[in-house]
Amino acid sequence: MMENKSTEKLLNRLNKIESESQLTKFINSSSPQENNYLLSEYILKICKAKGYNKSTIIQNSDIYRTYGYEILNGKKSPSRDKLLQICIGNGFTLDEANRTLTIAKLGILYAKYPRDSILIYAMNNNLSIIDINILLDQHNFKPLGES
Incomplete structure (x- = not known):
C-alpha cells in the first residue's frame, strides 16, 4: 500500500507508466485505505x-x-x-x-x-x-x- 505517499511521488510514478496493465496496477495499489x-x-x-x-x-x-x-x-x-x-x-x-x-x-x-x-x-x-x-x-x- 502507498498510504503515506505524497501526491508528488504518486505523480512521478504515474508519469513513468507506459502500459495499461501498469496503469491498472498503479490504480489498484495507490488508493489510500481511507478511500475504501x-x-x-x-x-x-x-x-x-x-x-x-x-x-x-x-x-x-x-x-x-x-x-x-x-x-x-x-x-x-x-x-x-x-x-x-x-x-x-x-x-x-x-x-x-x-x-x-x-x-x-x-x-x-x-x-x-x-x-x-x-x-x-x-x-x-x-x-x-x-x-x-x-x-x-x-x-x-x-x-x-x-x-
Whole structure:
C-alpha cells in the first residue's frame, strides 16, 4: 500500500507508466485505505465520535428523515448540497467536510468559487444551516437544501 505517499511521488510514478496493465496496477495499489470507506461509513464514523446516532444526524442536517436514512444506510448518493447539510449540521471541520465530499466524488469546497467561499467562511465560524442560507441569499446564491 502507498498510504503515506505524497501526491508528488504518486505523480512521478504515474508519469513513468507506459502500459495499461501498469496503469491498472498503479490504480489498484495507490488508493489510500481511507478511500475504501463508503460514504455512509465515513459520515457515521465522524458523527459517532461526536456522540450522534442516525436520528440526531438527520435532525441536525435539516433533511427529510427517509432520505437521510437512505443516505446513512448507503442506499442513496446525496447531492453536494445535501452532503454539505449533513457536514455543516453535524459540526464537521472543513477538513472532514472536504474528505466527505472527496469520498462522494463531489469536489471539495474551493475558495475561488464565491459560493464555496461563503460556505468555507460559515464552517470556519460555526454558522448554522439557517444562518448560512441567509448569508447565501444575501449574496444571491442558492441556499442549501434547494436541490
